Every structure is written in C-alpha cells, then in structure tokens.
Amino acid sequence: MPNPAGPPIDARARPSGQFPSNRRGWPSHATTAWTFFVLALPNLLLAFLAVDVAPWRRAALCGASLALILLAWMTLPPRWFLRLSVPLFVLVPFETFHILVLAAPSTTGMIRSLLDTARSEIRDVAGSLVAPVLVVLLLPALQFAASLAYQRHHSSTASAAFPTAMGRIVATFFVASAATGLLLAASEAPVSSRSTHRAFQSTFPLGTLDKIGVFAIDEFRQHRAISVAKGFRWDARLENPLGTRSTIVLVIGETSRAGNWSAYGYGRPTTPHLEGSPDVLRFEDATSGANLTEIALPQILTRSTPERPFASDSSTSLLAGFREAGYRTWWISTQNPAGRESSRTGKIVADADHRQFLTTPGKATRPFDHELLPALESALADTFPRKLVVLHTLGSHHAYANRYPAEFARFGGRQELAAYDNSVLYTDLVLSQILSRLRAVHGENAFLYLSDHGEALGENGLYNHGRPHPVRAEIEIPFLVWISPELDRMRPGLLANLRSHLRSKIRSSDLGPTLMSIAGIESPLADRSSSLADSAYRERTRWVLTPQGDLVDADRLSGSSFHTGRTPR
Secondary structure, eight states: OOOTTOOOOOOTTOOOOOOOOOOHHHHHHHHHHHHHHHHHHHHHHHHHHOOSSSOHHHHHHHHHHHHHHHHHHHOHHHHHHHHHHHHHHHHHHHHHHHHHHHHHHOOOHHHHHHSSSSSHHHHHHHOOOOOHHHHHHHHHHHHHHHHHHHHHHOOOOOOOEEEEEEHHHHHHHHHHHHHHHHHHHTTTOOOOHHHHHHHTTTTTTHHHHHHHHHHHHHHHHHHHHHHHHHHHOOOEEOOTTTTTEEEEEEEESSOGGGGGGGGGGGSSSSOOHHHTTTSSSSSSSEEESSHHHHHHHHHHHHSOOSSSTTTTGGGOOHHHHHHHHEEEEEOOOOOOOOSSSSSSHHHHHSSSSSEOOOOOTOOOOOOOOOHHHHHHHHHOOOSSSEEEEEEEEOTOOSSGGSSSOGOOOOOOHHHHHHHHHHHHHHHHHHHHOOOOOOOOOOOSSSEEEEOOOOOOSSSOEEEEEEOOSSHHHHHHHEEEEEOHHHHHHTTTHHHHHHHHHTEEEEEGGHHHHHHHHTTTETTTOOOOOTTTSTTOOOOOOOOOTTTTTTTEEGGGGOSSSSSSSSSOO
C-alpha cells in the first residue's frame, strides 16, 4: 500500500540554495577560520612589522579586501571558492616571506627580480632565513589540507541564483580593482590618486594581484621595444684614434655599501690594499639610483636614469656603444646568467662580444670572485688593440658568509656584521689583484669600480635591500677610478677633471658618460654634464627609483651607513 506521506525523508536533504549543515560544525568553522587567517596574515604582519606606519587608506583597503573574500565565501559554492582561491594561497608564501625579510609589502620590482634571479641565489637567501621559510612553506600546506577536509564534509552545494549572482559581483570587483590600479599606474594621475594606488597595492590579496597586472603591462611594453632597440645606434666614434692600445676594466660590485669600507672612514681595516694605492681615486659621496639590482644595473650600463627608467628598453647598452667605436667587449661574471634573455639585464649581457659565467648549473656552491682572475688574464692577453672588460661580481650579496673563503673570516662581534665586513675585506683583495694585473699591461688603460647598490645592516631597524621605502644605507656605494700613466700623458686634463669631482655628489648613472669620456669616445647621446672626466660636469638632484616605481631624493633619506660620525661631504 503506497505511503500517503510520500517517499521516505532523507535526513541529508536540504532546500535549494542552502549550504549543507553539519551537526558537529567543526570542519566548516575550522576551515573558514583558517582560510581567513591565511589570507589575512600578510595584512596582519604589515600592521605589526612595517616600519612605516600604515596610512588609514591602506587599513581601510585591507578591511575591504578581506570583507570581499568573506562575501565570496558566503555566496560562492564552497568547492568553487576553494578552487578560485588556490592562486591566492600560492601568493601567500611570496608576500609573507617578503614582509618577514624586508618589513614591507612586495613591489612590482621585486616580482621582476624574482623572475630574473637565479634559483641558486634565492636558495642562498632562503637558506639563511630558515624560520621564515618554514612558516611560508607550512601555511599553504596546511591550507590545502584544510580545503580537502572541508570538501570531504561538504562535497556539494546547490547553485542557487543568489550565490551565483553575488559571486559574479565579487569577480567583477576583482577585475575592476585590478583595471583601476593599472590605469592609475599608466597615467599621470595626481599625487593623491597615486598615493591611494600605492596604499591599495600594499593590501593582500587584491593589491598583490594588481602588482602582477602592472608587471604584465611593463613586460608587454618591454617586448614591444625590443625591435626598436635592434636598430638603435650610439653613433659612437673615437675622439683620438691615434692611440696605441687601450684596455678598460669595469668591475661591478654587488651589495657593497661605502660605510663599511675603511677607505671611506670605517673603523675596521676592511680595505687595506686599496688604502695603500694612492693613485686610485675615491669618490667620497656616490649614490645608486636604485636599491634593487634589476633596476640599478640598467642605470649603470644603459641610457636609463631614475627619471627615465624605460630608456634602456628601446636602446642598446653601453657595451654596444663601445663596439661601435671599435672596442671588443667582454662580460665575465661569478653571478648566474642574467635571468631571461628578454630581461633588462639579459639584454645588456647580450651586447657583449664574449660572455662567460663561472657558475655551474645545479651546483649548490657559488664561485668566489677571485675565480674571475684567470678569465680576466685571458681577456687581457687578447691581441685586439682596444678592449672593454666588465667583471660582474658577487661581492657582499646575502648570505654574506658565502662570499669569501674561510681564511677571510677575520672579524668578530655580531655574526651578520662580521660576515659582511669579511666580505668587504675579501673584495679589497680581489680588486687589488685585478688592478695589479691591469697595471702590468702597457697601454692607455683604466680601472673603474662601483657597486650596484648598498645594504641596510640595522639602520632604522632594517636589514637587506629592495624595500619600497629605502634607507640611505641601501644606496650609498663606493666608486673608484684608476688611470694608467700612459693615458694620463695622452689626455693631460683627464686626471685633473676626475680629481676636481672627488667630493661632488655623484650618481651611479654618471658611470656611462664617464666611461665614454675616459675611453675617448664621442657620441651625441653621451651627456658631458654627467661625465666625471669632463669639466662640464654638474651636480643634480639624486633621485632613487624604488621597486614600486616612486622617485625619492637620496639626500633626504635617513639611515646612513656611516655610523662613525663621518659624513661623506
């Protein structure tokens, strides 16, 4: 006999549009709480660790960002929310690690640096920061485990009209917020709008997604400029082609700050060899135009400046200009090959006639900088009459203790500072050996050294480099020049001009024009007012381009690396 009451009632049935109920409740509640903890963690860390107090706009945007995630959780079917959230959980380790190391939100410059940095270099940094690495690796693992637990207890849900509509609203906001950020970044928006955009970019996860979008726009612009760069010419020629032989060696240091060189007044004897060379000119007040290698290096070797950061995209590097003037060029490096070939650093390296990287792919240990010497000797022995040899060193890059042989561990005290000073002591020896080999070569020769940027070692409570609000220690760099007696006799006013600017406020972007003047190369693109070897040189505002694209005045930054009371002016 049929049951008048209808079919048996399934206790698990629920009206359409309702989320599944759970008598115990813990899986849903625990997973929800853990999800919000993971996604909120970068914002919470910024509130407690950021040196610069977060503006109210950033706080409001952080709240709005998390509120929208809560709205998505409440309206989207759980399985779809978890699937759509996977990219956000992947970004959590990157953002969290950046904040733990630099006490600042990530930037578009750091995203580019991550892509263009060799994996072994990332391992060097991560290996010295075990606790943050464990934290950032543990978070997504626990999140995925929690997501699986949630799906096991709530395998499905109804696709109600209201949740679907709200989910579309949330998705629309994601797209609109990213688009608004990109438009602000690409336009000449008022300062107040740009400030709001920077505040928005410091939030997680929407701000991080916006930064990735800005990076993508920059990549697109850079790729479009490659074809233009291929047809670029410096129209460079030798000013005096009657000279016999000329060899110029340019050494690019890494993360070396002037305040820890005894040649610049530091209390520890970190540079005894250079101090014993009175013919090596030391420029006392030099600053880098950026606190991140990927931004700083183009300013040294291309037409880029902090004010014109994209000039290198549509032009070739200084190495190409030297080649036009009749020089043969070398790029010899203890660093890894320069990331992607389309990167700004990769384009510079590609302009060299000879390229040699001393790193071994897959090998855990990195070469020491003295291993550059045999390759340098080979280049010096080349019979070509005019040569430019660029040596790209590892210098004092983190982890500092990995940058020198064990016999250079001579300084004690605080471990990190001692290791950094030992790396400077080793750099001093390497530079003196490079210089001694060049002195033995007859000709109109020159030696130049400068670092790409400096390093914070506790100034204003900060360490490392690459943060969006740099301290002055991150951009204070050593800058050295030596010219041979033959070159001095050939160009009588050259040494006098260089000496007259030893106490000037100079910039790393002055290197290119200075190098061309020393080599006797003329080009309509070489700015004589930026050449330290020219009487027309003039000081100007020393802008620093931060990893988030802001310009700051180097001479207004606090946190100098000169702790002994000595100032470089």
